[in-house]
Each structure stands twice: as C-alpha cells, then as structure tokens.
Amino acid sequence: MNVAMFIAFIAGWMIAWISACCLCISRVSDRYVRLHVFLLAIPVVVSFAGLIGADQVRETGLWHLDRTAWLMASYVGLLGWTIQRFCIRFMHGDRSYRAYFTLLTFTTGSASLIWFSGDLRLLALLWGLPLSGLVGLVLLNKEWTPVRHVARLMSRMFAVSWLSLLLAAVWLWQVTGHWRITQVLSEESLLRPGWGNAAGIGALVVLAAIIPAGQWPFQRWLLESAVIPTPVSAAMHAGLVNAGGMLLARFSPLLDGSLPQWLLVVPAVLSIFVGTGILLVQPDYKRQLVASTLAQMGMMFLQCALGAYVLAVLHLIFHGWFKAALFLRSGSVVPRPRPALLAPDPPSKRWLLYGVLGGIVLGTGFWLAEPHEPLRLLRALLLGWSISVAWWQMAVLQKGRWISMIVLSSLGLSAMAFHDALASMLGDALPAAISTGRTETAVVLLIACGGLAGLGLTARRTTEIRAKLYLWLVHLGEARDEAVESHPRYLRAYMRRGGELK
Known part of the structure; x- marks a missing residue:
C-alpha cells in the first residue's frame, strides 16, 4: 500500500512540475495559474492519504517510506499550496508573476521529497x-x-x-x-x-x-x-x-x-x-x-x-x-485611517501579578500530572510562560478578565493534549525522548533566569546596562547598508523604460 501511494505521490508532483513548466510558455494565459494551483493539490491529497495508510516502514529502491516522511510531505505540500493560492492575487501584475509559481512549485516539490x-x-x-x-x-x-x-x-x-x-x-x-x-x-x-x-x-x-x-x-x-x-x-x-x-x-x-x-x-x-x-x-x-x-x-x-x-x-x-x-x-498591520480611540488605562500591578500566579499554577499542575515524563518540566515552563504573557497582553481589558484567563488556560491545556495525540501518532518513527535529568533542569533554570532578567531590565528603564543592551540589540537587528535602500531606485528605471526591464 505504501509503495503504491508513493508512486501516486511522485506522479502527482510530476503533473505539478509539468504544469509549472507550461507557465513558462508566453502563449499560455495568466488565467492558467488557477488551474496550476488546482493541479498542485493532487500531491497534497495523495500525501495525506499516504499518512493515513502508513502502517509500517517500507524500503523501495533509494526511498525510505515511513509515517514521519508522509507527515512532512503533507505539511510541506499543503503549505506550498496555501502560499501559491495566496500568490494568485498578491503577485498579480508583477513582471515575474509566472516565474514565482514555477520556482515555488519546484522548491516545495523537492522539499517534500527530501524526507523519503x-x-x-x-x-x-x-x-x-x-x-x-x-x-x-x-x-x-x-x-x-x-x-x-x-x-x-x-x-x-x-x-x-x-x-x-x-x-x-x-x-x-x-x-x-x-x-x-x-x-x-x-x-x-x-x-x-x-x-x-x-x-x-x-x-x-x-x-x-x-x-x-x-x-x-x-x-x-x-x-x-x-x-x-x-x-x-x-x-x-x-x-x-x-x-x-x-x-x-x-x-x-x-x-x-x-x-x-x-x-x-x-x-x-x-x-x-x-x-x-x-x-x-x-x-x-x-x-x-x-x-x-x-x-x-x-x-x-x-x-x-x-x-x-x-x-x-x-x-x-x-x-x-x-x-x-x-x-x-502582514499587510493587515499597515495603519489605516480610523477614528481616534481613547487610550485604555494601564493595567494595575495586581492584575499583572495574577497573570504570573496563574501561569505558575497551571505550569506546576501540568508538571505534577506526569513529573517523571522526559522534558515535562520544560514543557510546563513554556506553558506557564505562554499563559502569563497572553494574560499581560489581555490585561488592558476592563471587563471579562477572569473569563479570559479561564479560556486561555483551557486552550493551553487543549493544545498540549493535541500535541500529545500527534506525538503518539508518530509512534516509533522518531526516537522517544530520554530522561535528561540535570541537563533539563539546568536548561529550564537558564531560560527562566533569562526571562526574569529581561523583565527586570524592562521594569528599570533608566539603568545604564539596559540602555547599552537596547542599543546593542537594535544594532544587531538592523541590516547592513548593502541590504537596505532608502528608495527602490530600480522602480524608477523600470518606469522610465515603460515597464520593461531587460
């Protein structure tokens, strides 16, 4: 079954690659792009069928078929299809409109085949x-x-x-x-x-x-x-x-x-x-x-x-x-004209403390449920920290804070349950985590201390070390002069030549 599905999977990508090559023909209309994106869904559907039917590991020729490979093929294929579906309108009018779809198809196709x-x-x-x-x-x-x-x-x-x-x-x-x-x-x-x-x-x-x-x-x-x-x-x-x-x-x-x-x-x-x-x-x-x-x-x-x-x-x-x-x-974050809104009152320190305590309680409870499970402590830290950060972001709300906390906690625990279900689905395809003991504890303490140090520097905004760290991070995050340009000069050349760059 796995071999037959893999042959169908290869055939689906061959159809998608041939369709991508058709986009290089100038006589083909831009409307063909929609048909190409439709054909791109074939290997995606086949990969999901292979994931469902992947019951055992198979070796065939140069290929290795297992559940993890099918999972990655499904993920990469669906991701590529989603992006190309988005590009139909987003990239329309670009002079390399067809080339984007051609290269994206070959790139995602080869990426999905790696793990086989x-x-x-x-x-x-x-x-x-x-x-x-x-x-x-x-x-x-x-x-x-x-x-x-x-x-x-x-x-x-x-x-x-x-x-x-x-x-x-x-x-x-x-x-x-x-x-x-x-x-x-x-x-x-x-x-x-x-x-x-x-x-x-x-x-x-x-x-x-x-x-x-x-x-x-x-x-x-x-x-x-x-x-x-x-x-x-x-x-x-x-x-x-x-x-x-x-x-x-x-x-x-x-x-x-x-x-x-x-x-x-x-x-x-x-x-x-x-x-x-x-x-x-x-x-x-x-x-x-x-x-x-x-x-x-x-x-x-x-x-x-x-x-x-x-x-x-x-x-x-x-x-x-x-x-x-x-x-x-990302385009939705561009500011748009809208009526001025009154700035909400800053949240009190008491409400921020509630978020910290809630994250600690939830993370500790998650860890105590299975304290001997490998990496349970690291997962508990990430869950509690995520809940605290989400609470701080929602603390500006004037009403519904406790309901929001309950909803956030439920979503966090549901995400962990869904995560465990997917992990059990992979079975023996990947090695299971072993108990790391002191190393796991050391990593958790290192991340926790780093986070607390960041909160301390954020609270004390007038210290010299904070100013130096801030400027260093700004400098590190900025691109070099060669990678930026105050004005895209190539667009001016493009317009002077009537929209035909050679």
Whole structure:
C-alpha cells in the first residue's frame, strides 16, 4: 500500500512540475495559474492519504517510506499550496508573476521529497535543491541592489550547509561502507566510526542544520532577508528554515549523547535570547517576524539537543503554520485611517501579578500530572510562560478578565493534549525522548533566569546596562547598508523604460 501511494505521490508532483513548466510558455494565459494551483493539490491529497495508510516502514529502491516522511510531505505540500493560492492575487501584475509559481512549485516539490530519501547520496542532492530554489526566488527581483546582496549572502551560507552534509555523507560511507541510511545508522555500523569520526560527522550534520535555520552565529543572512517578497518569506520561514530540526531527527542515532548534540545547546540558547531581544526592540513588523523565527528555531534545536526529536518535529510544524499565517497577513498591520480611540488605562500591578500566579499554577499542575515524563518540566515552563504573557497582553481589558484567563488556560491545556495525540501518532518513527535529568533542569533554570532578567531590565528603564543592551540589540537587528535602500531606485528605471526591464 505504501509503495503504491508513493508512486501516486511522485506522479502527482510530476503533473505539478509539468504544469509549472507550461507557465513558462508566453502563449499560455495568466488565467492558467488557477488551474496550476488546482493541479498542485493532487500531491497534497495523495500525501495525506499516504499518512493515513502508513502502517509500517517500507524500503523501495533509494526511498525510505515511513509515517514521519508522509507527515512532512503533507505539511510541506499543503503549505506550498496555501502560499501559491495566496500568490494568485498578491503577485498579480508583477513582471515575474509566472516565474514565482514555477520556482515555488519546484522548491516545495523537492522539499517534500527530501524526507523519503533512503540513500545518503540522494539525501545530499535533495538537501541542496530547495535551498537553490529559494535563492532563485530571491533573484527574481535582482534589479534591486539589496536583493542581490542578500542573494549572494544566502548562496554562500547555503553552499556551506550543502557541502557540510555532502562531506558528512561521504565520511559516513568511508567508515561504515554503506550508502543506505538505515544500514549506516544501525547499531552495528555505529560501533565502527569511533569517537573522533562520530564527533566530526556529527559536527558536520549540526552545521548543515543550523545554517539554513539562521542560528547564531549564522543569523546575519536571516536578519537581512526582510527585503525579499512576502510569499517567499512565508515559504522560507515556514518550510525551509525548519528543515534543520528534521535533519537532526533523521541522524539522531549518530548524535545521541555525542559531543555535537551537547554543543548544540550553546547556539540554541543564544539564538533564543538574541531573537527575543531583537523582537522586543525592532519597530519594523517584518523584522520582528524574522527575529521571532530566530528565537523559535533556537527552541527547536534546544529540544533536539535534549533528545526530544518528536517535540522538535511537532514544534517546526506548528511554528511553520503560525509563521506563514503571520507573513501572509502582514499587510493587515499597515495603519489605516480610523477614528481616534481613547487610550485604555494601564493595567494595575495586581492584575499583572495574577497573570504570573496563574501561569505558575497551571505550569506546576501540568508538571505534577506526569513529573517523571522526559522534558515535562520544560514543557510546563513554556506553558506557564505562554499563559502569563497572553494574560499581560489581555490585561488592558476592563471587563471579562477572569473569563479570559479561564479560556486561555483551557486552550493551553487543549493544545498540549493535541500535541500529545500527534506525538503518539508518530509512534516509533522518531526516537522517544530520554530522561535528561540535570541537563533539563539546568536548561529550564537558564531560560527562566533569562526571562526574569529581561523583565527586570524592562521594569528599570533608566539603568545604564539596559540602555547599552537596547542599543546593542537594535544594532544587531538592523541590516547592513548593502541590504537596505532608502528608495527602490530600480522602480524608477523600470518606469522610465515603460515597464520593461531587460
């Protein structure tokens, strides 16, 4: 059953790719785009059918079929279809209107096939194709100088990531004698590399994963990518940036307990703090979303560092849909003329204290329900902190505060229950989280202390250290001069030439 569904899945993408090529024919009307988006739904439907019917792992040729691969294919395919459906009107009138759909189709198609790879060579090849497609999407607006600068920076970073994974694949073949991923990651093969080889290969895999995610110290290309079109940003932040977590999950037997896995904690924690800080001081909405991605990906890699690969994969899926929705609706934050409203009274400290206590009670209760479950303490911290932040945002309401608190708590617990249901659906496709003991406690205390320190600096606005930290975060979040332009001069050239840039 799995093999037949996979053949149908490949056939669906072949139809979508042929349809995308038809968009390159000048005689084809722009109205064909709607038919193309309709045809793009075929592999999406097939992938969902494969996810439902994926009862066991199958190996066929160079491909490895399991429930996780079908889940990622469904996620990437549906995400690509949603973005292209949005582009029908959003990108209409752009001179690269057809090219966007063509490149988006090939990029999302190759991205959905990555996780079916059962061979190291195929995995290394498919890893680079979506990254190349993303650079191509950026270069569709190459007349703009900042875009060319960002494309060059992305090309260099992605080339390092691609080369790192390729070197890791060749290194694994040399020490194990196998190209098949299941054979490479078997218990017998993992005993051959030795500590030095395993650490070197793991470091290359980690490097290949964190660069496309824009993690510290490779965050510069991500922070400067705000100049690219909104649909491309949505595809990048919701899909390709998240791929690193899944890559680490695939190679988890190699990384489990090794030095690269523990070293992953450092860039992950720094990315969380730096991304959150830039988010708080950056006035530009799109750069706020970019900084949020930096912090969220840091949390995902932190989960990978703690061995919670199931949580990391679910995190990247939920974050992807949430971030895609924010990017596609970013135009709604543009101020519109409206009658002046009276500013609400600032909430009292008592109501803010209620939010803190509510988050503590809910998080503690969630942890005490299953205190011995791996990473339960980290999840409890995130749940309680989310409830507190949401309460602070709603504290300006004059009525219905307690009802809002009850609704928020119910939604938080429902989200955790839904999260656990999806985790159980994945079954044994990904390794289960192991008890991390003191490491988990140390990470929780580190995040909690960082959050409390941020609240303290926010409350004391006149301190010198706050001013220096604020200016440093503003400087860090701003793009370099090459990546910005006070006025898009290429538009003036475009208009002078009658709308035909050559």
